Amino acid sequence: MSIIDYTPSEAVAGSKRFIEICNACRYCETYCAVFPAMTLQRSFSDYDMDYFANLCHNCKGCFQACQFAPPHEFGINLPKAFADVRNESYARYAWPAFAGSVFEKNGMILSLATMLIIALTVITTILIRSPTILFTAQIGEGAFYRIIPWDVLTLLSGASFIFSGCAIVISLSRFWRATQTHLSGRLTLKALMRALHDIATLRYLGNGGHGCNDLDDSFASYRRNFHHLVMYGFILCFAATSVATIYDHVLGLIAPYPLLSLPVILGTLGGIGLTIGCAGLIWIKIVTDPLPVSRKLMGGEYAFIALLLIIALTGLGLLMARATSAMGILFAIHLGAVLAFFLMMPYSKFVHGFYRGLALIKAAIERDRNNPLGE
Ligand code: SF4
Ligand code: SF4
Structure with a gap:
């Protein structure tokens, strides 16, 4: 018995019907992690659909190869x-539940509105406190903190980060428990290492090296490459913030830092990676073949990528304009985008990395259990 009871949606019922046909057909057995995982089971629960859906990395290979794809009467369209x-699974296991369902329906509006409200609140507060400081160039040690005081920054970012962290951990634990219906193996170091390797190298996002059907039925690696840029760009930006925190709190070195300092180099490389990666992913979404794509997702997915792109652009803009009078406004917008991103993180596409990671760990455990001597 799972911890989350729900009435299966049309998408869950539809994917279960597809999976039952695929499990008899098995033509796509080598395409990705979904098919080997599916063949280890004879019957499927609704929760298994959440597991398989999060194992799928949307390469669209099975759609292009399928002899039962539309216009065939079976209409198989797994991607x-x-x-x-x-997308439903992010809302189903979300904490608090209402936030997940609100984001599922209005992700884009909610994200941009949150960003604007935070940025405008910060700007208004600064103007009330000191009408001129926002439009006056600030230079030298502590320049940022003259615009927004250090304790306000710490409180806002700390509170939103802690809230997001807790919400993500709770939803992941719900997902993990709900999808354990068939799992009887134990987590071994070997299974964990294999799953971590698959996650770090985006192993299945590229179909064994010849790419995905990103735009149409030809193989390409656009999505994989842009995805890498977003993932490692984000990690570099996070590293830049962490190093800056150590500089500030441990070494007593106050921002802004020189262009050749570690936090600025990491942040610049991360910002460039995020900008190119996000712009590339948006381009793919616009020009891709619409048949194997869920249009329902576009709002929430665009919201996630749009927020990341705004963070990257305002961060890079802040670096270039930090000694000018534009710094105050840019700083407020950047802070608004970062805080909105933190608050939306547990409900947006951001969590797919964690859900997919858990699904890959479960797949590795099941594979070991059924094949203890190795592949
Ligand atoms: S997607 Fe189509 S070809 Fe592939 S396993 Fe399923 S039914 Fe067979
Ligand atoms: S779209 Fe790609 S990853 Fe998803 S089930 Fe089909 S082959 Fe697997």
């Missing part, structure tokens, strides 16, 4: 069905 189920 589209799984995309819907994935």
